[in-house]
Amino acid sequence: MRGTCGFPSLRQRVHASVLGCDTLDGKGIAERLGLNYQTFMSSVSGQPKHKLDADWLLPIMATTGSVEPLQFMAREMGGVFVKVKPCTGTADLMDTLISSVKEFGEYAAECAEDIRDGRLPRDQHDRILKEGQEALASIASMMQLVRAVHAEQYGGGQ
Structure with missing residues (x-):
């Protein structure tokens, strides 16, 4: 599915990271973010009259533990996202x-x-x-x- 202006859909990647979260379901993620569950899921799933708020992106990734939306954006822009592990010595x-x-x-x-x-x-x-x-x-x-x-x-x- 295409997103805005012919680009692939970022929202689909965010939705997949919400659905694929191992530790919380959609309701738990919405609660952590202080959002109404129905509104949250309607927004990330792309229901009519609902848009994913860009300001939700970082909190969603932090809550789900998924950096796939960032990796997707980097690939689409010709780059690479590298998650840096903390230095241990x-x-x-x-x-x-x-x-x-x-x-x-x-x-x-x-x-x-x-x-x-x-x-x-x-x-x-x-x-x-x-x-x-x-x-x-x-x-x-x-x-x-x-x-x-x-x-x-x-x-x-x-």
Whole structure:
């Protein structure tokens, strides 16, 4: 289904994240957000005369634990959303970073010819996307740690 101005529907992704929440049903989510259940569900499901309020987006994602709406928006705009895990320590982080990036690079190199030829089997596609996401998350975590260390050492600033 298309959304506004020919773009794919973001509301559908939000609705799916509400329905797919493992910890709360729609009623529980509406209650957490302080919203009327019927109005909330009518808005996220796209019932006639109901629109999803953009200001509900962050609270819905925080309540459901789903970042799929953000990932969807990033993909549609030609980008990638990377959820950064909290830093647990420099040694662990550096080991994870090095391992993730190295494994991803090695596997991508193995698949390079297939990628160039446009013959990428589903298993390679899935593995590249999974390991690429892990490598990006590791790099983003390292960047977050670098900012924190610099701010601690030099006081503020990015």
